[in-house]
Amino acid sequence: MDEFSFIKWIKSNQKKDKKNIVIGIGDDCASIRIHGDKMFLVTTDMLVEGTHFDLKKNTPGEIGRKSIACSISDIAAMGCLAKYAVVSICFPKETKTKFARELYLGIQKMADAFNIKIVGGDIVSSKKTVVVNVTMYGKNEGLKPITRSGAMVDDVIMITGALGGSILGKHIMFKPRLKEGLLLNKKFSINSMIDISDGLAADLGHILEESGVGAVLYEDEVPISEDAKKLAHKTGLSTLHHALHDGEDYELLFTLSSKESKKLLASRSFPARLSKIGHINNSKGIKMQDTDGKLKKIKPIGYKHFK
Numbered sequence: 001m002d003e004f005s006f007i008k009w010i011k012s013n014q015k016k017d018k019k020n021i022v023i024g025i026g027d028d029c030a031s032i033r034i035h036g037d038k039m040f041l042v043t044t045d046m047l048v049e050g051t052h053f054d055l056k057k058n059t060p061g062e063i064g065r066k067s068i069a070c071s072i073s074d075i076a077a078m079g080c081l082a083k084y085a086v087v088s089i090c091f092p093k094e095t096k097t098k099f100a101r102e103l104y105l106g107i108q109k110m111a112d113a114f115n116i117k118i119v120g121g122d123i124v125s126s127k128k129t130v131v132v133n134v135t136m137y138g139k140n141e142g143l144k145p146i147t148r149s150g151a152m153v154d155d156v157i158m159i160t161g162a163l164g165g166s167i168l169g170k171h172i173m174f175k176p177r178l179k180e181g182l183l184l185n186k187k188f189s190i191n192s193m194i195d196i197s198d199g200l201a202a203d204l205g206h207i208l209e210e211s212g213v214g215a216v217l218y219e220d221e222v223p224i225s226e227d228a229k230k231l232a233h234k235t236g237l238s239t240l241h242h243a244l245h246d247g248e249d250y251e252l253l254f255t256l257s258s259k260e261s262k263k264l265l266a267s268r269s270f271p272a273r274l275s276k277i278g279h280i281n282n283s284k285g286i287k288m289q290d291t292d293g294k295l296k297k298i299k300p301i302g303y304k305h306f307k
Contacts (some may be wrong), residue, residue, distance in 0.1 A: 023147060026210065028077040028194060029138065031145050041138035041145060043074035049130040053172065060099050062172050063132065064106025070197070071136035072114055072176040073250045077195040078145040079185025080138045082114055082178060087121035090131040103132070114178055143185045146254070151192040151211035155255035157278040158264070163200055163249050164228025164242035171248035180272050181252055188264050193254035199247040204286060205300025207255065214283035217298075219290045223275045225249075245301050255280055 011025040022039055023031035029043040047070065049055060053063045068085060075082040087107055091100055111118055116136075160177055177195070184190050192211060194203045200222070208215055219240065228242040235242075256264070261276060278289075287295045 023145060027147050027149075028074040029080075029145070031078075031140070037140075037142065039140040039145065041075055041078055041080050041140065042135065043071055043138075044133060044135040045070040045074065046131060046133040055130065058172055059106075060102035061106035061109070063130070064103040064108075065110045066172050066174075067132040068107045068110045068116075068134045068136075069174060069176050069250070071134045072110070072116070072178055073174075073195045073197070075136055075138040076176050076178040076181035077193050077252060078138070078140075078147075079143060079181045079190065079193060080140050080145055081182060082116050082136055082138045084137040085111060085116055085118050086135040086137075087118055088123070088133045088135075089121070090124050090126050090129065092128050092130065093125045095125075095130075103130075107132075107134070114176070141182075143182075146181075146185055146190050146193040147210070148192055148194050148207045149210035151207050151213050151255040151280050152257075153213060153280055153282045154258065155191055155280040156258055156261035156276055157204070157215060157217070157253070157255050157280065158261060158274055158276050159196070159200070159223070159251050159253050160272040160274060161249065161251040162223040162225035162228075162273065163196065163244075163251065164225050164239060164246045165231040166225075166227065166246055166248040168227040168231060170225075170227060170250075174248075174250040176250060177252045177272065180270070183270065184252070184254065184264075187267075189256060189260050191255050191257070193252060196249045196251045196253050197247055199245045199301070200249075200253065201244045201286060201298060201300045202247070203253055207253070208280075208284075208286065208300075211280075214281050214285055214287070215278055216281060216287050216289050216295065217278040218276075219288050221275060221277045223273065223277075244298065 020033050029041040031039045047067045072082050192207050196203050224239045224243050228239045232239045288298050
């Protein structure tokens with residue numbers, strides 16, 4: 001089964017409700033109109049033992065922390081404010097109370113850091129697998145949520161932070177860019193945005209598909225993390241490969257006009273590293289421009305379930 005084809009099939013089977021559903025299936029969050037321009041944003045993330053975390057390597061607190069951080073990152077990608085969470089956890093029947101409490105406290109600590117209230121949830125048991133599902137509710141605070149579908153020809157492509165090698169620790173201990181996403185939406189005109197969970201190439205591909213445009217990335221401008229450099233020594237793959245395809249960096253990837261990008265880069269108060277890594281064009285797919293100006297097609301390969 002292909003994850004994204006299945007999502008498209010689900011989307012095609014939904015009844016339309018243009019009056020109340022502002023953003024439906026296919027973005028980082030759904031957006032539901034409450035009254036006038038007031039909206040609730042809703043997202044959900046399920047984390048499964050063996051896929052998203054390793055009980056032999058990660059503490060219960062780290063697992064809990066990541067479980068809610070993923071959903072906070074989805075709200076950040078819309079440029080809005082996270083407010084409430086519903087948490088459901090599946091524990092193996094032999095789970096010790098100490099383990100359960102430590103996992104939940106990891107969730108609670110991250111929620112408190114972002115002033116998010118946990119308002120409900122569910123606890124169930126299984127034979128052997130830990131699963132955590134967090135549903136997050138956000139508010140638009142009078143702002144228009146930023147979607148994946150607004151990228152325009154000649155937009156500049158930018159990201160926060162540095163990419164690659166997240167498996168060495170960042171995939172568990174990342175800090176959601178909620179403050180940065182909200183600031184981008186309040187102070188600048190951002191045309192499209194997504195958080196990098198599947199990988200730079202894959203998530204840029206989602207923006208391009210939803211916006212009906214293409215992109216050129218600048219090989220020497222993609223910011224490489226120190227972990228990507230460490231991992232490249234072990235894998236034999238290039239540092240650029242890891243930056244493009246590793247995923248779970250949870251940085252913000254966004255597009256905006258050249259004028260707005262200059263305004264943003266001139267802003268000295270932005271709380272994260274910013275990089276201008278490419279531009280949007282009217283072709284299809286993603287091309288990489290090397291230091292000599294030569295263009296090469298790259299595939300939007302990233303993490304896929306069911307591969």
